[in-house]
Amino acid sequence: xxxxxTTRTAPRSGGTSTSPVGSRTGQRLSGLAVALGIVLFLGGFxxxxxxxxxxxxxxxxxxxxxxxGDRVLAQRVDGSEVRRGxxxxxxDKSWVTNASVVKRVVAVGGDTVSCCTNGKLxxxxxxxxxxxxxxxxxxxxxxxxxxxxxGRLFLLGDERQGSLDSSAHLSDAAQGTxxxxxxxxxxxxxxxxxxxxxxxPTGFETLGGLSQQGPLRIVVALIVAGAVLVLxxxxxGPIAKLTGGRRAxxxxxxxxxx
Numbered sequence: 001x002x003x004x005x006t007t008r009t010a011p012r013s014g015g016t017s018t019s020p021v022g023s024r025t026g027q028r029l030s031g032l033a034v035a036l037g038i039v040l041f042l043g044g045f046x047x048x049x050x051x052x053x054x055x056x057x058x059x060x061x062x063x064x065x066x067x068x069g070d071r072v073l074a075q076r077v078d079g080s081e082v083r084r085g086x087x088x089x090x091x092d093k094s095w096v097t098n099a100s101v102v103k104r105v106v107a108v109g110g111d112t113v114s115c116c117t118n119g120k121l122x123x124x125x126x127x128x129x130x131x132x133x134x135x136x137x138x139x140x141x142x143x144x145x146x147x148x149x150x151g152r153l154f155l156l157g158d159e160r161q162g163s164l165d166s167s168a169h170l171s172d173a174a175q176g177t178x179x180x181x182x183x184x185x186x187x188x189x190x191x192x193x194x195x196x197x198x199x200x201p202t203g204f205e206t207l208g209g210l211s212q213q214g215p216l217r218i219v220v221a222l223i224v225a226g227a228v229l230v231l232x233x234x235x236x237g238p239i240a241k242l243t244g245g246r247r248a249x250x251x252x253x254x255x256x257x258x
Contacts, residue, residue: 023240026236026240027236027237029233029236030232030233030234030236030237031233032233033229033230033232033233033236034229034230034233034234036226036229037225037226037227037228037229037230037231037232037233038226038230039226040222040223040225040226040229041222041223041226041227041230042226043222043226044219044220044221044222044223044226045223047215047219047222048216048219048223051075051076051214051215051219052073052074052075052076052188052214052216052219053073053074053076053089053184053185054071054072054073054074054191055071055072055074055089055100055102055185055187056069056070056071056072057069057070057072057102060159060162061102061103061157061158061159061162061163061164061165062087062102062103062104062157062158062159062163063136063158063159064132064133064134064136064158064159065087065104065132065158065190065198065199066087066102066158066187066190070190070192070193070195071190071191071192072102072187072188072189072190072191073187073188073189073191073216074088074089074184074185074186074187074188075185075186075187075188075214075216076184076185077183077184077185077186078183079153079179079180079181079182079183080180081186081211082105082108082153082180082183082186082211083105083108083204083208083209083210083211084105084106084107084108084111084123084201084204084207084208084210085104085105085106085200085201085203085204085210085211086104086105086186086187086201086211087102087103087104087105087186087187087198088102088103088104088105088153088155088183088185088186088187089101089102089183089184089185089186089187090103090155090178090182090183090184091182091184092178092179092182094169094172094174095164095169095178100184102187103155103156103157103163103165103166104155104156104157104158104201105153105154105155106121106123106128106154106155106156107123107146107148107153107154108148108152108153108154109148109149109150109151109152109153109180110148110150111123111124111147111148111154111207112124112125112145112146112147112148113143113145113146113148113154114143114144114145114146115138115141115142115143115167116138116141116142116143119138120138121138121141121156123204123207124207126206126207128203128204129202129203130201130203131199131202131203132158132198132199132201133158133160136158136159136160136161138160141156141160141161141167142167143167143170144170146166146170146175146176146177148177149174149177151179151180151181152174152177152178152179152180153177153178153179153180153183154166154176154177154178155178166178186211186214188213188214188216189216197213197216197217200213
C-alpha cells in the first residue's frame with residue numbers, strides 16, 4: 001500500500017532466549033576470573049587470620065604512634081624474633097593482670113640502657129634517634145643505667161612522660177624488664193583509624209638488624225586482587241548482554257515504501 005513504511009528485523013525464534021550471553025571464550029575467561037578471585041580473596045583472609053591478631057589499645061601510652069582507642073594488627077611472633085625498636089604485645093602479671101600491654105622494645109638482653117643524654121635515649125653508649133616520637137619530650141624520663149638480663153626486654157611507651165613502662169618498674173626484682181617469652185605479637189599497622197604501617201625504627205640500626213615487616217601488604221594485595229577479579233568476572237555477563245542488545249538494535253534496518 002503506497003506511503004506505508006515497514007521495518008525489517010532479524011528473524012527471532014519464539015519464546016525467551018536462554019542461550020548464554022557473550023562469546024564462549026569470554027564466558028570461560030569470566031568464570032576463570034571469578035574462581036581465581038574467590039581463591040585469592042578467601043586465601044588472603046585466611047592467611048591474615050592465621051598470621052595476625054587485632055587489638056584495641058586502651059591508653060595513650062603509645063602516642064603519637066598509636067592513640068587511645070586505635071585498632072591495630074599485630075603479627076603472631078615468638079619472643080625470640082623480637083628486635084630493638086619493635087612495638088610488641090605482651091602479658092606480664094607483675095605489670096597488669098589479665099590484660100595485654102603494648103609497648104616499644106628499646107633494649108634486649110645484654111644491652112645497657114639509660115635516659116637521657118642530650119634529650120635522647122642511650123643504648124650501649126649510643127644515642128638513639130627516635131623519629132617516631134615526632135618531637136615529643138624524652139629528656140624528663142629519668143632512667144639510671146640498667147643492664148638488661150639475657151632473655152629479657154626493656155620496653156618504653158612512645159608517650160615518654162606518662163607511660164607506665166619499664167621505667168615505672170625499676171624497683172622490681174627484674175628492674176622493669178620483661179621476659180621474651182611474654183611477647184605474643186608484634187604490631188605491624190594501625191588499621192582504625194587508617195594510619196597504615198608503623199614507621200621503621202631506623203635509629204636502632206646502628207645496634208643491629210631490625211625486624212622484617214610482616215606479610216600484611218601481601219595479604220591486602222591478595223584480598224584486593226581477588227575482589228577485583230570476582231567483580232570483573234561477574235560483570236562480564238551484564239556487559240555482554242548490554243553490548244549484544246546494542247548490536248541487535250543496530251542490525252534493525254528500515255525498508256522503504258512499496
